Ligand SMILES: NC(=O)C1=CN([C@@H]2O[C@H](COP(=O)(O)OP(=O)(O)OC[C@H]3O[C@@H](n4cnc5c(N)ncnc54)[C@H](O)[C@@H]3O)[C@@H](O)[C@H]2O)C=CC1
């Protein structure tokens with residue numbers, strides 16, 4: 001049964017407490033209508049969140065809880081993941097503060113895994129100061145890939161623009177050696193399934209970008225397209241998938257060809273994220289597709305230089321909450337549909 005909107009529990013990890021994460025979270029839920037849409041729970045500490053609320057002069061009541069069964073509908077719940085105080089200096093890159101971002105994220109992921117929250121929305125972390133013996137991951141995506149079922153795919157979403165990545169947190173000088181038939185096939189299958197079950201697109205059309213300038217120009221500027229990408233796409237196409245490319249990345253975005261496809265697959269992080277953020281910055285969402293649970297986040301980072309100034313734009317965080325809820329509902333509908341296709345067909349007649 002599909003849950004009533006306000007009962008969808010949105011777990012939120014606080015991110016770097018010295019960054020703009022708390023500001024965009026609090027500004028999002030300052031609008032009371034957001035509390036009619038879902039029941040949010042921030043994984044942090046109620047005193048710290050109240051302190052930040054006052055510092056930032058944001059008008060919202062905080063409801064502190066010690067256990068998830070104390071959640072109250074219609075309130076901004078804050079679960080006490082730790083008790084002690086944390087020295088904050090907004091805008092400062094601090095390893096101790098980074099460790100609290102991870103305490104929050106790990107606790108929120110556990111709650112997601114165990115079904116205490118329905119979806120997870122993460123505020124940004126600083127990928128450097130979170131590193132420790134216990135947490136050696138370049139980002140949320142990589143940790144979730146290990147903790148949850150499925151194969152994670154970083155998918156940036158803004159309206160009908162969806163940009164997925166073949167490689168995400170991989171240094172540029174290692175990208176080419178990661179590209180092989182197995183990876184490309186598996187990522188493309190993940191994106192097709194995601195478009196069907198999470199975005200209700202029955203027969204998705206996917207474009208794949210080349211790695212090299214001009215997509216290699218038939219092997220003159222690099223061999224990856226000829227030797228790996230083209231043969232893999234051919235096999236996928238012949239197996240009935242609407243997969244096209246590889247396209248030269250610059251002209252593809254410059255001439256707005258992306259508008260003809262349900263998703264675009266870039267070969268590496270910046271190839272996809274530069275055009276994506278140029279087209280949508282401030283409203284885009286980072287969705288971790290391919291997993292058995294739903295996680296979204298805003299399209300920006302910790303933005304230390306504006307932390308505490310009250311000028312952070314919260315639209316992307318709000319969009320991340322909307323998208324997580326939307327996908328949660330669409331995925332439930334899809335599961336119902338495939339469970340009983342006959343019943344659904346009868347309903348349509
Ligand atoms: N999901 C995550 O946890 C992410 C974390 N990061 C991390 O954030 C840190 C900073 O990364 P940067 O590349 O500098 O990206 P950034 O997104 O933090 O900042 C880029 C520029 O956009 C501005 N900006 C960002 N968000 C804004 C907002 N909501 N309102 C107004 N202006 C905003 C910043 O002031 C800066 O000028 C890094 O440690 C990075 O790893 C970056 C992206 C995602």
Ligand SMILES: NCC(=O)COP(=O)(O)O
Pocket residue numbers: 138139140141142273286297
């Ligand atoms: N630029 C998006 C990004 O790298 C975010 O990474 P993650 O922390 O969401 O895995």
